Amino acid sequence: MLSPSRRLLLDAVLILSLILIVVAGYRYANSQRTEAGDTLIPEANCNLHHSACAAVLPDGRRLTFNITPHPIPVVQPMQLEVRLDGKAGAPLGKVEVDFAGKSMNMGFNRVTLTPVDGNHAKGEGNLPVCVTGRMDWIATVLLELDGKRINVPFPFSSDPEAPVPEAATADDKVAAARPPTLPGGDFTLLSAAGPVSLQDYRGRVVWLIFGYTYCPDICPTSLAAAGQMLASLSPAERKNVQVIFVSVDPERDTPARLKEYTRFFHPAIIGVTGGAEQIAAVAKHYGVIHTRQPADTHGNYAVDHTASSFLIGADGLLADKVGHPPIPAEVAAKIRALPLPSSPERKAP
Amino acid sequence: MTRFLRTGLVSLTVLTSACALAGAADKLSVADPYVRLNPPGTRVTAAYMVLKNAGDKDIKVTKAANPTSKLTELHNHFNEGGVMKMRQVPAIEVKAKGETALQPSGLHVMMIDLKEALKEGQIVPITLTLDDGSEKKVDAVVKNPTAAAPAKNEHAGHDMHKH
Numbered sequence: 001m002l003s004p005s006r007r008l009l010l011d012a013v014l015i016l017s018l019i020l021i022v023v024a025g026y027r028y029a030n031s032q033r034t035e036a037g038d039t040l041i042p043e044a045n046c047n048l049h050h051s052a053c054a055a056v057l058p059d060g061r062r063l064t065f066n067i068t069p070h071p072i073p074v075v076q077p078m079q080l081e082v083r084l085d086g087k088a089g090a091p092l093g094k095v096e097v098d099f100a101g102k103s104m105n106m107g108f109n110r111v112t113l114t115p116v117d118g119n120h121a122k123g124e125g126n127l128p129v130c131v132t133g134r135m136d137w138i139a140t141v142l143l144e145l146d147g148k149r150i151n152v153p154f155p156f157s158s159d160p161e162a163p164v165p166e167a168a169t170a171d172d173k174v175a176a177a178r179p180p181t182l183p184g185g186d187f188t189l190l191s192a193a194g195p196v197s198l199q200d201y202r203g204r205v206v207w208l209i210f211g212y213t214y215c216p217d218i219c220p221t222s223l224a225a226a227g228q229m230l231a232s233l234s235p236a237e238r239k240n241v242q243v244i245f246v247s248v249d250p251e252r253d254t255p256a257r258l259k260e261y262t263r264f265f266h267p268a269i270i271g272v273t274g275g276a277e278q279i280a281a282v283a284k285h286y287g288v289i290h291t292r293q294p295a296d297t298h299g300n301y302a303v304d305h306t307a308s309s310f311l312i313g314a315d316g317l318l319a320d321k322v323g324h325p326p327i328p329a330e331v332a333a334k335i336r337a338l339p340l341p342s343s344p345e346r347k348a349p
Numbered sequence: 350m351t352r353f354l355r356t357g358l359v360s361l362t363v364l365t366s367a368c369a370l371a372g373a374a375d376k377l378s379v380a381d382p383y384v385r386l387n388p389p390g391t392r393v394t395a396a397y398m399v400l401k402n403a404g405d406k407d408i409k410v411t412k413a414a415n416p417t418s419k420l421t422e423l424h425n426h427f428n429e430g431g432v433m434k435m436r437q438v439p440a441i442e443v444k445a446k447g448e449t450a451l452q453p454s455g456l457h458v459m460m461i462d463l464k465e466a467l468k469e470g471q472i473v474p475i476t477l478t479l480d481d482g483s484e485k486k487v488d489a490v491v492k493n494p495t496a497a498a499p500a501k502n503e504h505a506g507h508d509m510h511k512h
Contacts, residue, residue: 216393216461217426218433220385221453224494231495257390264388265495289432298462300393307433307454324433325454 039151048072048139049160052081055152057145059089063152065097065141071160074127080111082141084119091118093144099127100138127158134158136165184310184318187282189246189272192259196244196272199316204240205335206312207322210288210305212249213261213271218307219245220265221325227266229328229335238268240314240340246282247273248290248305286310286318314340372483376404377443382489384473385453387463394467395424396458396475396489397451402443409440410485412478419462421475426454440480467491 038058042065046053052066062085067078080097092115099109113123127137134157141152155165188197198206207226211219226243233241245262247253250273258271273279283290283305290305307324311334319338322331382398396415402408413421423441427434433454441456443449451457458475467473471491476484 213388213391214393216459217395217424217435217453217457220388220394220494227495260390261388289430291432300461302435304432304434306431307428308431324428 038148039153042152042154045164046154047160047164048154048156053154055154057084057089057150059145061085061087061089063141063143065139065152065154067139072127072156074158077124077126079122080113080125081122082113082120082143086119090146092121093147094142095121095144096142097123097125098140098142099125100140101135134162138165183285184312185285186316187278187285189274189278189282190255191270191272192255193270196270198244198312201242201312202316203314203341204242205314205319205338205340207241207243207309207331207335208246208286208312209243209309210246210248210283210286210290212247212303212305213253213257214249214300215303218305218324222307222309223262223265223269225326225328225331226269229326229331230266230268232328232332233335237336241335243269245269245271246279247271248279248283248288249292249303250274250276250279311335311338313338372481373404373406373408373479374477374483374485376406377402377408377477377479377485379477379485379487382475382487383492384460384467384489386467386469386491386493389466392461392463393418394460394463395453396460396473397453398458398487398489399448399450400441400443401448402445405445407445408443409480410443410477411440411480413458413475414478415458415460415473415475417463417465417467417473418460419464420460422459422461423456424459425456469493 040055040057042053042055048065048067049071051070052064054062054064057063064081064083064085066081066083068081069078072078082092082095082097084092095113095115097111097113109125109127111123111125113121115121137156137158139154139156141154143150143152157163157165186198188195190196198208207229209219209222209226211222213219223245226245230238230241230243243266245258247258253271253273255271255273258273262269262271274282279290288306290303293302293304295301309322309324309326310318311320311322311331313319320334322334378401380399380401382396384396385394387394396413400408400410410423413423415421422437423439424435425438425441427436437459438456441449441451449456460473469491473489473491475487475489477487478484
């Protein structure tokens with residue numbers, strides 16, 4: 001038998017651990033909450049080619065961002081470092097650096113940094129070549145601090161001696177709130193039933209999936225998920241959603257073949273194709289890479305392509321990216337969370 | 350009754366002799382083998398399963414064969430910057446006391462150039478050859494990947510095209 005004092009101690013320990021669990025749970029839930037990020041303007045007149053650059057965080061701490069070697073190399077690996085000054089405060093959460101062409105889509109270039117300690121994270125990345133000579137870049141440091149997302153866009157020119165491009169403008173702020181570097185955009189391609197334009201679907205959510213019908217595994221996985229997602233929606237919800245499958249193999253995929261293929265997964269999915277240049281332009285706008293592989297002895301070939309897919313909001317703008325393989329219930333939840341013109345989220349408060 | 354017993358005895362003998370020949374194969378068990386029903390007009394698909402190794406030594410599957418396709422290959426996917434690259438692999442390893450899942454977007458048995466369209470529910474006998482030369486026979490059932498979706502649907506999307 002336990003003595004009464006022993007029992008009291010045990011009870012106290014039990015209650016304390018319960019409180020601890022509740023507090024930890026609360027903190028964890030908060031840390032999981034992703035809020036639309038705040039965009040901070042870095043300190044002016046700083047050239048990343050020559051030195052580290054800094055911005056002041058809302059809590060008063062200074063964040064420094066450094067790309068080495070100086071000047072910043074192209075194609076060659078570069079070291080990325082993010083540091084907070086030593087003052088007390090919330091430790092760094094996930095830190096990413098996103099490189100975007102200021103007026104040119106250079107695809108999706110994002111590096112996730114590895115934490116060194118609560119005030120320091122580093123990683124390695126490289127800048128893709130730009131064939132048109134000088135261009136302006138924005139390296140956006142995306143970090144989570146105390147459950148809040150903060151974006152710090154650092155502009156720099158590809159030419160180390162050129163003046164530093166203008167700091168982020170109000171427009172860049174809006175762009176930073178959306179996933180950067182992926183502007184998306186309208187297109188018109190051909191389905192078995194005629195031309196299909198993204199702009200036809202204003203007011204509805206479009207799930208855009210890139211692939212091809214000879215695709216052995218990735219595309220059937222994505223489309224089976226799309227079919228299941230559509231089947232899980234109520235008829236009313238389904239009216240507001242369209243899945244479009246864009247071929248990255250225009251040479252072999254005809255509109256008729258695409259129709260036969262997509263309806264196997266769900267009759268509401270539309271398959272579209274177009275000329276090689278048209279397809280390349282659409283893929284580029286969405287940061288989708290597609291590379292035809294050498295043919296085997298039977299003339300079969302694979303087309304390696306970006307497996308992630310895209311959700312286009314009712315406003316026609318890219319709203320979210322779906323990782324591969326897509327989970328039908330997760331995509332349905334993402335789609336339900338997007339505002340529709342008639343839904344209360346859109347009404348003035 | 351005697352007939353039942355005799356069948357039992359015969360199959361037991363067949364089983365034991367098969368086991369005697371099996372080698373690493375008798376340490377390997379296979380769960381949930383299935384072949385994804387290929388969409389119409391396509392001649393390629395894949396088989397998926399979970400390989401479990403009860404033995405103390407790592408097992409490698411070095412080859413796969415099946416009668417429904419002209420070619421059968423072992424493949425894996427590699428994610429390079431979001432681009433999924435499918436490549437043939439020389440072997441699929443199952444660690445001692447471990448398991449390896451063959452699943453969509455990962456390791457799989459590729460069935461290339463199907464001789465005829467597969468049917469839902471059809472059984473595809475797949476033979477896996479292991480690194481010690483022993484063989485494991487697997488009966489994989491053809492499954493429709495859209496099984497969770499209703500078979501029939503209204504012509505949704507008909508009003509959404511530009512004409």
